[in-house]
Amino acid sequence: MISIPLLSVIIPTHNRPQYLPRAVKSALEAAPNGDVEVIVVPNGGDETWRESLADLLLDKRIIVSPVEKGHANVARNHGLSLATGRYIRFLDDDDYLYSLIACEQLKDLIDKKSNLSYANLDLVDEQGLIIKSVEPRNKTDYLIDALGGEHSTQPSILIFERNLVKNLRWDTEINKRQDVYWVYSILMQGTFKGVYFSKVVGVWRQHNGERVSRTKKYSQVYKQNAEKILKLKEALLINNLLCSDRSYAVATALWNCLHYGIMYNPIYWYKISLKIKDVNLNACPTTKMYDYKIIRFINPYYIELLLCPYRYLKKLFGYQYEV
Known part of the structure; x- marks a missing residue:
C-alpha cells in the first residue's frame, strides 16, 4: 500500500541552479518526520536542474517532472496535478523555508483544524542578507490581509489543505501578480478558514531591477x-x-x-x-x-x-x- 504524504511542496524552476538546491533542501524538512513529497517542475526546456540537484535525487521524496512551456503557473498547475499530500505549499525556486518553523506552522494548522495558514516573512537580497521582516497587517481575517497586505500572498508563507485547492488552477494567461490572483481564486470559494501563525517561516528573495516602472x-x-x-x-x-x-x-x-x-x-x-x-x-x-x-x-x-x-x-x- 502506497502511503500518502502529509505535505506536498511544489517548486517551479527555470534557470536558477544556484538557488534551487537550497529551496529543495528546505522543503524536505518542512513536515514532521520528513513526511513530505517535493515536486520540482522545470519549465521552458530548462536543464540546469540536473547538475544542481544531482546529489539530492537519491532521495525518493523528490519528484522531478518537467513541462515544456516556459511559464511558472503552467509548472505550478502541473505540480498540483501530481501532488498527493494532505496539505499543499508552493515555493519559488529562489526562495526557501526555515524548515523547523515551517514544520511548526503545519502542526499549528492541523491542530487548529483550519484549511489555510499564513505567517511572517523575511525579505533578503540576492546575497541572502535580510533586508527586513514583515508581518501581516491583519492577523484575524486573511481575506482582509490578502486585499491590503503587500506580502500576504507570497507563496512561501502559505499552506493549504488539499481539499481547498485541489480543483483550482493558477491562471496561465498572466505574468504579473500571479500569486495574488491565485489567492483571490481561493477566497472566492467562501470555504477557506485562515489562521495566522506568528513566526517567520520563509524567505522571499529580492532581485536587482525587479521593480517595474508604472508605464x-x-x-x-x-x-x-x-x-x-x-x-x-x-x-x-x-x-x-x-x-x-x-x-x-x-x-x-x-x-x-x-x-x-x-x-x-x-x-x-x-x-x-x-x-x-x-x-x-x-x-x-x-x-x-x-x-x-x-x-x-x-x-x-x-x-x-x-x-x-x-x-x-x-x-x-x-x-x-x-x-
Missing part, C-alpha cells in the same frame, strides 16, 4: 486587478460573507488600484469609483495625504484626478509617485 502598459495590471477584486466582491456577496470590515477592505483595495491607474484612463476609473462608493462610502486610498481629516470629506476620485498632471511630470523625470 501605460503596466497600468493595465491595476485595471486587471480591479476587475479581479470586483469579482471577489460578488462572490463574497453570493456567499453572504461581505461583512462591513471586508467591504471596507475591498473598497480600499479598489481605491489603491485607481490611485495608480487613473493617469492613463480617467474615464474607466471614474466608472470604477462609482462602484467603489456602492461597496463602502468611507474607504479611500492608503497614501499618506488621506491621513488628513479634511481630505477625507472630498471624493478621492477628484483628488486623484487633480494630481494627474503632477504625477505625469514626475514620471517624465523618472520618479515613481506615492501621493
Whole structure:
C-alpha cells in the first residue's frame, strides 16, 4: 500500500541552479518526520536542474517532472496535478523555508483544524542578507490581509489543505501578480478558514531591477486587478460573507488600484469609483495625504484626478509617485 504524504511542496524552476538546491533542501524538512513529497517542475526546456540537484535525487521524496512551456503557473498547475499530500505549499525556486518553523506552522494548522495558514516573512537580497521582516497587517481575517497586505500572498508563507485547492488552477494567461490572483481564486470559494501563525517561516528573495516602472502598459495590471477584486466582491456577496470590515477592505483595495491607474484612463476609473462608493462610502486610498481629516470629506476620485498632471511630470523625470 502506497502511503500518502502529509505535505506536498511544489517548486517551479527555470534557470536558477544556484538557488534551487537550497529551496529543495528546505522543503524536505518542512513536515514532521520528513513526511513530505517535493515536486520540482522545470519549465521552458530548462536543464540546469540536473547538475544542481544531482546529489539530492537519491532521495525518493523528490519528484522531478518537467513541462515544456516556459511559464511558472503552467509548472505550478502541473505540480498540483501530481501532488498527493494532505496539505499543499508552493515555493519559488529562489526562495526557501526555515524548515523547523515551517514544520511548526503545519502542526499549528492541523491542530487548529483550519484549511489555510499564513505567517511572517523575511525579505533578503540576492546575497541572502535580510533586508527586513514583515508581518501581516491583519492577523484575524486573511481575506482582509490578502486585499491590503503587500506580502500576504507570497507563496512561501502559505499552506493549504488539499481539499481547498485541489480543483483550482493558477491562471496561465498572466505574468504579473500571479500569486495574488491565485489567492483571490481561493477566497472566492467562501470555504477557506485562515489562521495566522506568528513566526517567520520563509524567505522571499529580492532581485536587482525587479521593480517595474508604472508605464501605460503596466497600468493595465491595476485595471486587471480591479476587475479581479470586483469579482471577489460578488462572490463574497453570493456567499453572504461581505461583512462591513471586508467591504471596507475591498473598497480600499479598489481605491489603491485607481490611485495608480487613473493617469492613463480617467474615464474607466471614474466608472470604477462609482462602484467603489456602492461597496463602502468611507474607504479611500492608503497614501499618506488621506491621513488628513479634511481630505477625507472630498471624493478621492477628484483628488486623484487633480494630481494627474503632477504625477505625469514626475514620471517624465523618472520618479515613481506615492501621493
